[in-house]
Amino acid sequence: MKHISIKDVARELGVAVSTVSRAFNDKYDIKKETRAKILKKAKEMGYHPNPIAMKLQQNRTLNIGVVVPEFRNAFFPDVICGIQDVLIPRGYQVLIMQSNEESERELANVKTLVNSMVDGIIISFSTNTEDTSYYKELERKNFPIVQFNRVLDKLKTSKVVFDDYTWAFFATEHLIHQGYKNIVHLAGPKNFSFSRLRKKGFIDALKKHNLHFGDEKIIPAGITIEDGKHAMQELINSQNIPEAIFAINDPAAIGAMLVLKENKIKIPDDIGIVGFSESRFSDVIEPSLTTVQQPTYEMGQTAANVILQEIESNIKIPQTLTLGGSFKLKKSSVRIASLYKK
Amino acid sequence: MKHISIKDVARELGVAVSTVSRAFNDKYDIKKETRAKILKKAKEMGYHPNPIAMKLQQNRTLNIGVVVPEFRNAFFPDVICGIQDVLIPRGYQVLIMQSNEESERELANVKTLVNSMVDGIIISFSTNTEDTSYYKELERKNFPIVQFNRVLDKLKTSKVVFDDYTWAFFATEHLIHQGYKNIVHLAGPKNFSFSRLRKKGFIDALKKHNLHFGDEKIIPAGITIEDGKHAMQELINSQNIPEAIFAINDPAAIGAMLVLKENKIKIPDDIGIVGFSESRFSDVIEPSLTTVQQPTYEMGQTAANVILQEIESNIKIPQTLTLGGSFKLKKSSVRIASLYKK
DNA sequence: CTGAAAGCGCTAACAC
DNA sequence: GTGTTAGCGCTTTCAG
Numbered sequence: 012m013k014h015i016s017i018k019d020v021a022r023e024l025g026v027a028v029s030t031v032s033r034a035f036n037d038k039y040d041i042k043k044e045t046r047a048k049i050l051k052k053a054k055e056m057g058y059h060p061n062p063i064a065m066k067l068q069q070n071r072t073l074n075i076g077v078v079v080p081e082f083r084n085a086f087f088p089d090v091i092c093g094i095q096d097v098l099i100p101r102g103y104q105v106l107i108m109q110s111n112e113e114s115e116r117e118l119a120n121v122k123t124l125v126n127s128m129v130d131g132i133i134i135s136f137s138t139n140t141e142d143t144s145y146y147k148e149l150e151r152k153n154f155p156i157v158q159f160n161r162v163l164d165k166l167k168t169s170k171v172v173f174d175d176y177t178w179a180f181f182a183t184e185h186l187i188h189q190g191y192k193n194i195v196h197l198a199g200p201k202n203f204s205f206s207r208l209r210k211k212g213f214i215d216a217l218k219k220h221n222l223h224f225g226d227e228k229i230i231p232a233g234i235t236i237e238d239g240k241h242a243m244q245e246l247i248n249s250q251n252i253p254e255a256i257f258a259i260n261d262p263a264a265i266g267a268m269l270v271l272k273e274n275k276i277k278i279p280d281d282i283g284i285v286g287f288s289e290s291r292f293s294d295v296i297e298p299s300l301t302t303v304q305q306p307t308y309e310m311g312q313t314a315a316n317v318i319l320q321e322i323e324s325n326i327k328i329p330q331t332l333t334l335g336g337s338f339k340l341k342k343s344s345v346r347i348a349s350l351y352k353k
Numbered sequence: 354m355k356h357i358s359i360k361d362v363a364r365e366l367g368v369a370v371s372t373v374s375r376a377f378n379d380k381y382d383i384k385k386e387t388r389a390k391i392l393k394k395a396k397e398m399g400y401h402p403n404p405i406a407m408k409l410q411q412n413r414t415l416n417i418g419v420v421v422p423e424f425r426n427a428f429f430p431d432v433i434c435g436i437q438d439v440l441i442p443r444g445y446q447v448l449i450m451q452s453n454e455e456s457e458r459e460l461a462n463v464k465t466l467v468n469s470m471v472d473g474i475i476i477s478f479s480t481n482t483e484d485t486s487y488y489k490e491l492e493r494k495n496f497p498i499v500q501f502n503r504v505l506d507k508l509k510t511s512k513v514v515f516d517d518y519t520w521a522f523f524a525t526e527h528l529i530h531q532g533y534k535n536i537v538h539l540a541g542p543k544n545f546s547f548s549r550l551r552k553k554g555f556i557d558a559l560k561k562h563n564l565h566f567g568d569e570k571i572i573p574a575g576i577t578i579e580d581g582k583h584a585m586q587e588l589i590n591s592q593n594i595p596e597a598i599f600a601i602n603d604p605a606a607i608g609a610m611l612v613l614k615e616n617k618i619k620i621p622d623d624i625g626i627v628g629f630s631e632s633r634f635s636d637v638i639e640p641s642l643t644t645v646q647q648p649t650y651e652m653g654q655t656a657a658n659v660i661l662q663e664i665e666s667n668i669k670i671p672q673t674l675t676l677g678g679s680f681k682l683k684k685s686s687v688r689i690a691s692l693y694k695k
Numbered sequence: 696c697t698g699a700a701a702g703c704g705c706t707a708a709c710a711c
Numbered sequence: 712g713t714g715t716t717a718g719c720g721c722t723t724t725c726a727g
Binding site: 368369370371372375382383384387406408409411412 | 714719720
Binding site for chain 2: 014081265
């Protein structure tokens with residue numbers, strides 16, 4: 012697999028390498044015919060500029076690193092699609108690395124990428140990431156970083172997040188409107204702002220409607236099906252079955268539902284449940300799961316645009332972009348059948 | 354973000370750049386203390402070798418490209434994890450690109466990667482890929498390619514596949530053992546060998562047990578939930594409801610189940626169904642879906658090892674590695690409750 | 696408009 | 712053992 016270089020083309024045509032180079036970067040003066048001639052010959056010979064050499068020379072890579080904690084759920088793959096669709100047409104390559112929810116591996120990933128000279132990193136952190144010293148250092152060095160979804164407040168880079176508060180509020184209010192009163196929240200890992208915001212939305216909705224709120228309404232769970240199962244099982248064991256559940260995300264909701272069904276507790280009649288996207292399960296589970304839909308694809312596009320702007324302008328003013336979503340009304344939260352359409 | 358180069362380190366210590374280089378590549382003679390001194394200083398200065406420059410010089414990239422048609426289902430992410438876990442410790446970077454099931458985009462992805470000088474490509478093709486001329490060219494140029502899962506017979510590169518025939522045979526036989534007689538197969542896209550092999554396994558199992566086989570037993574479907582829905586709806590519309598279904602994969606099976614449930618057809622009593630992994634739905638759907646489990650993670654590891662071997666030995670003898678799986682017995686295919694354990 | 700030449704950061708002969 | 716030097720393939724002054 013030997014590469015035909017600019018030299019080969021130049022020799023073949025008896026011109027200088029710089030001329031060939033110019034033909035390929037049309038920002039220089041070059042006679043039209045020369046240019047055409049060169050491009051034609053180059054194509055004939057199967058010449059492609061070697062991006063590695065370009066990168067070396069220009070001290071930039073045209074690579075963007077994307078670091079995600081996992082891509083087994085639907086959420087991150089969708090975001091990545093959005094990122095790719097913005098970046099690829101702009102001539103960037105998207106290097107994806109996944110951290111397996113381990114902050115050490117995540118750190119290694121980021122170091123590899125930075126060290127391999129990506130021009131910037133779009134990242135969503137792992138559940139257990141606490142030590143941000145290396146990221147702070149990158150921040151200080153002015154290295155372009157955009158956080159999304161799982162963002163760390165400590166890090167002052169640009170962020171793209173979902174309007175978790177509002178939609179958690181809305182989701183909870185929806186349950187209240189359905190007549191559920193004793194509502195609990197399966198909460199997420201507390202180092203993520205989205206956990207805090209969804210919890211706050213939940214609490215404020217209860218308060219607005221003068222429903223009793225106490226710490227016992229917040230059930231520490233997590234973001235996997237297993238977490239949801241575990242939390243629900245605990246509730247059942249402690250004879251503490253609520254009337255409705257607002258889950259931190261779909262997998263947690265699904266886990267809870269699986270346990271409820273095992274225990275013959277009827278959804279939505281005995282208990283109502285609302286999730287928060289991040290899976291493709293909501294239409295497969297029975298009853299179908301009411302959920303807050305996040306604009307994953309758009310989140311990716313937005314993050315890509317932000318980093319592009321930071322890289323190309325070389326100006327970094329940390330901004331936090333907050334996206335809105337939509338509500339997918341399904342069966343798991345609607346007691347009166349007539350209210351549920353389609 | 355300015356890079357400290359080998360020169361800076363050399364100057365700082367009053368040694369030659371080659372000495373610094375040698376300190377970092379311990380295959381040359383170099384005095385222990387010099388080496389220690391250099392490494393220490395380098396660390397102090399925050400020096401990291403610039404991989405881009407290394408790549409240019411050595412004409413290799415230490416990058417492997419992975420091209421997948423999608424990563425919304427569980428299958429490819431799992432395979433990628435396996436690939437990464439082999440390649441990263443060996444000093445390679447894994448560049449993932451997804452083709453969105455479009456062969457044009459797939460081709461562009463591969464060209465980008467080849468052109469960006471990855472050392473090799475691990476690929477699973479999109480549903481509609483027909484034109485293999487470019488891939489043939491790469492093959493001729495001896496460029497390392499390993500196909501997995503969705504392989505094209507026309508391309509004579511190394512392949513890592515699942516033993517589709519045997520397990521399809523087994524899955525079908527399982528349905529027969531359950532007493533189902535009129536069994537149909539929801540078939541996959543015909544340009545993939547796995548479709549053909551699973552179909553053949555299905556047919557041969559019917560034949561072995563002297564069950565009637567005719568073309569009407571093969572229902573062209575596809576590999577998505579939508580495909581499964583569509584195929585099932587057609588069967589119902591034509592009043593042609595079989596006793597059991599062997600689906601090309603889980604999403605197709607899930608689609609069929611959703612339609613069956615809509616139509617109040619009982620699974621597994623009225624109709625039995627078996628899938629073929631490729632999703633995480635099998636435990637979420639009700640009844641839980643019996644399925645053939647493919648060793649996705651191991652498939653990734655295997656593909657990674659094959660390409661590593663081809664790259665590092667520079668010998669390419671196309672080999673096809675066939676992996677075995679396991680059978681996940683669940684509720685969707687077992688009529689007599691007592692037979693189903695846990 | 697085009698050619699010559701320097702240099703991006705690194706490695707690998709080849710000297711000494 | 713270590714230094715010198717020639718490139719890897721490209722862009723970009725600087726001349727002409």
